[in-house]
Amino acid sequence: MTLKNTILRIAVPTPLRRLFDYLPPQGVDIEHLKPGCRIQVPFQTRKLVGILIDVVKKSDVPVAKLKKAHAIIDNTALISNELMRLALWASEYYHYAVGEVLLSVLPKALRQGKTLPALPALVAPLASDLNLALSQEQTQAQQAIIASANTFNVFLLDGVTGSGKTEVYLQAIAHYLVQGMQALILVPEISLTPQTIARVAARFSVPVLAWHSNLSDKVRLHTWFAAANGDAKIIIGTRSAVFIPFKQLGIIIVDEEHDTSFKQQERFKYHGRDVAIMRSKFNAIPIVLGSATPSLESFMNAQNARYTHLNLSTRLGHAQMPHYQLLDMKKQVQVEGLSQALQENIAEHLAQNNQVLIFLNRRGFAPVFYCNECHTILQCERCDARLVYHRSPLRLQCHYCDSVVLVPKQCAQCQSESVCAVGVGTQRLESKLQVLFPDVPIIRLDRDNTKRKGAMQDLLTQMHQAEKAILIGTQMIAKGHHFKNVTLTAIIDVDVGLCSAEFKALEHTAQLILQVGGRAGREHKAGSVLIQTRNPEHKMLKLLLQQGYGHFARQLLCERQMAGLPPYTYCTLVRAESYQLSVMQDFLLKVKTLVSQAGFALQCLGPVTPMLAKKKGLHAQHLILQAQQRPVLQACLKQLVPQIEAIKFNGKFTIDVDPLEF
DNA sequence: AGCACGCCGACT
DNA sequence: GTCGGCGTGCTC
Numbered sequence: 185m186t187l188k189n190t191i192l193r194i195a196v197p198t199p200l201r202r203l204f205d206y207l208p209p210q211g212v213d214i215e216h217l218k219p220g221c222r223i224q225v226p227f228q229t230r231k232l233v234g235i236l237i238d239v240v241k242k243s244d245v246p247v248a249k250l251k252k253a254h255a256i257i258d259n260t261a262l263i264s265n266e267l268m269r270l271a272l273w274a275s276e277y278y279h280y281a282v283g284e285v286l287l288s289v290l291p292k293a294l295r296q297g298k299t300l301p302a303l304p305a306l307v308a309p310l311a312s313d314l315n316l317a318l319s320q321e322q323t324q325a326q327q328a329i330i331a332s333a334n335t336f337n338v339f340l341l342d343g344v345t346g347s348g349k350t351e352v353y354l355q356a357i358a359h360y361l362v363q364g365m366q367a368l369i370l371v372p373e374i375s376l377t378p379q380t381i382a383r384v385a386a387r388f389s390v391p392v393l394a395w396h397s398n399l400s401d402k403v404r405l406h407t408w409f410a411a412a413n414g415d416a417k418i419i420i421g422t423r424s425a426v427f428i429p430f431k432q433l434g435i436i437i438v439d440e441e442h443d444t445s446f447k448q449q450e451r452f453k454y455h456g457r458d459v460a461i462m463r464s465k466f467n468a469i470p471i472v473l474g475s476a477t478p479s480l481e482s483f484m485n486a487q488n489a490r491y492t493h494l495n496l497s498t499r500l501g502h503a504q505m506p507h508y509q510l511l512d513m514k515k516q517v518q519v520e521g522l523s524q525a526l527q528e529n530i531a532e533h534l535a536q537n538n539q540v541l542i543f544l545n546r547r548g549f550a551p552v553f554y555c556n557e558c559h560t561i562l563q564c565e566r567c568d569a570r571l572v573y574h575r576s577p578l579r580l581q582c583h584y585c586d587s588v589v590l591v592p593k594q595c596a597q598c599q600s601e602s603v604c605a606v607g608v609g610t611q612r613l614e615s616k617l618q619v620l621f622p623d624v625p626i627i628r629l630d631r632d633n634t635k636r637k638g639a640m641q642d643l644l645t646q647m648h649q650a651e652k653a654i655l656i657g658t659q660m661i662a663k664g665h666h667f668k669n670v671t672l673t674a675i676i677d678v679d680v681g682l683c684s685a686e687f688k689a690l691e692h693t694a695q696l697i698l699q700v701g702g703r704a705g706r707e708h709k710a711g712s713v714l715i716q717t718r719n720p721e722h723k724m725l726k727l728l729l730q731q732g733y734g735h736f737a738r739q740l741l742c743e744r745q746m747a748g749l750p751p752y753t754y755c756t757l758v759r760a761e762s763y764q765l766s767v768m769q770d771f772l773l774k775v776k777t778l779v780s781q782a783g784f785a786l787q788c789l790g791p792v793t794p795m796l797a798k799k800k801g802l803h804a805q806h807l808i809l810q811a812q813q814r815p816v817l818q819a820c821l822k823q824l825v826p827q828i829e830a831i832k833f834n835g836k837f838t839i840d841v842d843p844l845e846f
Numbered sequence: 847a848g849c850a851c852g853c854c855g856a857c858t
Numbered sequence: 859g860t861c862g863g864c865g866t867g868c869t870c
Contacts, residue, residue, distance in 0.1 A: 194870080199847055204870040228869045229849060245870050284847090834865085836847095 190214060191243045192253055194234040195283040196227055197295075201825060203282065204234070205243040206253040214239070220261025220268050224254040224297060233297040235263060235286045257297055262290075264412070267429045270463050274427075277462075277818070279825050279839040280452045288452065289427040291405040303406060306391040306415045313386040315358070316351050325352045325494040330359040332470040333434070338461060340441075340486040341474040343496030344505065345702030349474045352496070353437045354387055356472065361390055361417055365434025369420040370456055372443035373397075374663050378641075381420055388418065395421025395428060398637075423448060423456030426463065433467055436460050440663065441473035441482055442695050444844055453840045476702065476733070477695040480744065481751040483737045506673070506704045506711035508729045512720040520616040521608035521676055526714055527620060529672060534624055534652045538671040538709065542613065542656045543700045545680070547630040548572035549612045550605035553580055553591070557600035562589075568798040573605035574632070575615075585800045610656050613676070617654055625650045629657035662699045673704040675715045682722055686795070686845045687749050694728050694736055750842070754814045756821060757843045758807040758828070760791075762835025765803045771833040772807050778827055779809065784820040786811035792846065808846055 192206045206225055208217065217239050225234050231254065243250060263271070263286060275285040287295050294300070318326060329339055329352070343349045357367040371380065373396070385392040393407045393416045407428075410416035414431030421428070423446050438446070438457045446456035457473065464471035473482055473491070486493035499505060516523035521544075530540050550573040553562045562571045564582035571580040571589060580589040594601045605612075614628045627647050634640040640660075647655050647667060655661060655670075681693030697715065705711020719725065728736040745752045758775055762768035772791040779788040789808040797804060811817040821839065828837060 191870095196870085197847090198869070200869070202870095206870060225870085227848095230869090243870075250870055281847095832866090 189241050190217075191240050191250070192217065192223065192236055193238040193240055194223055194225060194253070195237050195286045196225065196232055196234040197283045197287040198227070198232075199281050199284060201279070201281045201829060203237055205240075205245050205250055207250050209253045209255055212256055216256055216259045218259070218261045220263040220265070221259065222257035222262055222294070222297060224257060226251050226254060233257070233287070233295060234283065237282075257299070262294065264429050266433075266467065267427065269466055270459065271427065273462055273466075274452075274454055274459055276822075278452060278454050278841050279821055280454075285452060289424075291408045292401045293405050294408075300405070300409060303409055306393075306410055308390050309385060309392075311387055311389040313383075315355060315387075316348075318351065318355065319348065319496075319498075319500065321496050321498070322348055322352050322355075325496065326355045328492060328494060329356040329435070329470055329472055333360070333363075334468055335470065336465045336468050337470045338464070338485070338491040339470065339472045339494055340478055340482050340491045341472050341494045341496065342478055342486070343474070343476060343494075344499060345476045345698070346499040347476070347496035348500045349439070349476075349496060350383070352494075353439070353472065353474065354384065357418065357435060357437070358388070360434030361388060363434065365432050366411070366414065366416070366430050367418045367435050367437065368425060368428070368430065368433060368460075369418065369437045369439065370423065370425060370446070370460055371420060371439045372445040372663060373422050374443075374445065374660055377665075384418060384420055390417035391415060392418040392420065395419055395425040397422065397424070423454075426456045426459045433463075433469060435469055436464050436471040438471065438473045439475075441475045442477055442479040443663070444692065447842075447844055449844075451838075453838070453843075455842060458842070477698050478737070480691055480737060480741055484741055484751050487738075487741075506701050506713050508701060508713045508715065510720045510725070510729070511714055511716045513716050513718045514720075516716075520612055521716075522613070522616060522620075523716055526674055526716065529712070529714060530617075530621070530654065530674070533672040534621065534654075536671075537652050537669075539647070539650070539652060539667060539669040540654045540672045540674070541661065541667065541670045541700075541703050542617075542654060542674045542676060543658075543661065544608070544610050544613055544656065544676040545658050545696075546607075546609045546677070547583070547611070547632055547658055548581065548609040549575045550607045550609055552606040554604060554606050555595035555598065555600055556602040556604065558595060558598040560595060560597045562592075566798070566801040568796055572609065575611055584796060608676070610658060613656050617656070621654065625653045627653060627655045629655060629661050631658070631660070634660065659696075661703070662696060665703065667703060669709070670704050671709045671711050673701055673711065673713045675700060675713070678715050678717050678725070679719060682717070682719055682725060687744075687747075688844060690724055691737075691740060694724075694733065694740075697728065698733060748810070753810050753812055754817050755843060755846075756809045756817055757840040757846065758809065759794075759804060759838045759840060760806075760833075760835055761802050761804045761837070762833070763802060764834065767834050768803055768805055771831060771835065771837070772805055774831055775807055775824075775828055775837075778824055779807070779820070782820060782823060784811070785813070785816050786820060794846070806846060 193203050196204050219236050221236050223234050223236050271285050275282040381394050412429040441457050485491040511523050511525050533540050553573045567584045569584050574581050610630050617626050629643050701713040760768045760772050787810045791805040
């Protein structure tokens with residue numbers, strides 16, 4: 185077959201949201217032009233690795249402008265049909281440049297055009313753990329999942345902490361493994377601990393590999409190929425694992441499906457869970473979304489039967505649900521954020537040789553540094569944020585841009601020497617508890633003392649080995665850890681979450697409360713959870729604690745429906761960033777005009793100023809597009825994004841489909 | 847994004 | 859004279 189009039193349509197790694205046409209290189213057999221193969225192309229002055237998308241006869245670009253591709257790198261499709269379809273869908277749905285999506289799913293070496301090295305064969309370990317006996321509910325769940333082999337079906341495995349979701353995943357996976365199929369388990373960043381992998385690996389005598397951002401490029405490359413050629417049978421990984429190619433994927437599990445870390449917050453803003461659901465749909469395989477506190481969107485889909493709702497209602501063995509109690513901070517005597525009642529409870533639990541876990545989502549010593557005379561609060565120069573007071577090392581620090589300032593002796597505004605740190609962070613709590621309980625090991629766990637590789641593991645080991653102990657921590661202690669001696673969990677400040685203006689704040693706070701609470705009393709010992717609040721009469725908080733998450737979620741869904749918020753409407757954010765405030769506003773107003781002229785059935789709100797209006801010196805504003813129908817919103821974006829791209833603007837814009845916050 | 851071109855200011 | 863600052867424009 186002749187190569188005359190043959191044009192290669194190629195995805196090139198550039199933020200431009202379009203494909204580029206090239207002429208084939210000299211002496212290439214058309215049979216070797218497989219969509220999904222890599223091709224080296226000249227791109228302006230550079231040499232880039234692109235992905236062949238299509239071979240066509242005609243180009244919209246004048247033939248004279250077409251350049252000749254340098255070389256075909258692969259003679260087979262490096263990106264399989266399956267992965268290609270998924271990546272193209274994701275690129276279209278999230279309105280992110282195709283070339284960037286396709287190349288970002290490749291390991292670094294492949295992105296750079298290298299060919300694959302010889303790979304050592306994977307060895308299958310011998311299984312050492314046995315299947316546990318399933319409860320009746322677990323059996324029902326597992327049976328439902330395996331009955332759906334080779335069929336697209338979304339299961340919401342809704343089970344309280346300690347109800348044995350993992351066992352259901354494993355026994356469902358086992359069914360697919362014996363048929364020679366592979367399994368993908370997606371977990372939030374935080375719960376991908378070595379123990380999690382070890383537990384899965386110990387069960388099956390097949391290769392189980394991990395996938396996360398800390399892997400070296402070499403390991404990543406091996407894992408990628410092992411999944412693609414079918415050697416690796418189980419991959420357990422964080423959100424980016426959803427784009428690993430598989431030879432024969434049989435089932436996908438998304439553990440802690442409500443977790444916000446599944447949404448990538450920068451650049452390509454995809455939701456790992458939602459991409460996973462599309463992948464299951466394309467592959468016609470089942471997917472299991474597991475959570476004790478399902479996201480409202482999944483909860484709604486289960487209620488209206490788009491998903492199959494599987495319930496695990498009881499904790500296994502002798503473990504009981506923890507007992508929740510609110511402490512009214514308006515009535516409590518308190519020191520450094522600790523109420524009298526909480527101090528007494530801590531003392532009681534420690535006296536019985538038990539451990540206590542204290543959750544405070546605020547690192548540093550104090551969140552505010554303040555002048556008593558002129559009431560000035562120290563702000564970050566580059567961000568719209570307060571500087572946080574840190575001790576050890578002593579300094580003021582911005583938690584958004586990490587800039588560091590020395591602690592001033594006097595106020596810069598009024599020269600008063602009456603300056604002080606106000607409020608409580610994990611460091612202050614730690615030092616106070618050391619004074620209150622001098623003979624008890626106190627372990628703090630936050631980003632400041634877990635940066636070093638292995639530091640987190642060391643601290644967790646200390647916790648596991650200690651008898652009585654107090655663990656203080658931020659978000660990172662909420663998930664995936666099993667402390668068998670913890671009988672008391674305390675939440676120092678739930679009010680920030682209760683009172684936030686973010687539309688998902690209440691949902692996330694409830695999930696966090698139950699997640700943190702679930703750390704207490706996991707084995708024979710009964711657990712209690714104490715929540716300090718200045719809003720003990722908060723209607724939704726009471727509903728959550730008295731009636732449980734299901735009732736809470738149904739009520740919150742009603743409120744979302746009344747307010748016309750997701751999941752009852754569909755939203756996309758157009759975010760503009762610029763060093764010049766006025767330039768950014770002009771740009772968004774132009775976009776807004778384009779939206780209204782396009783005449784779609786949707787609302788365009790804004791420009792609105794987000795919570796953090798300035799970050800690292802960069803101003804940001806949003807336009808919120810809201811529609812009753814997802815296809816309407818998608819059609820609007822498809823038409824408008826190229827027009828938005830064409831607006832001249834000294835800054836940058838990003839599209840955030842299904843944003844977590846406005 | 848990345849890279850080149852081009853037009854102005856401050857240096858061996 | 860020319861080195862280099864970043865505004866502007868383009869990528870098949």
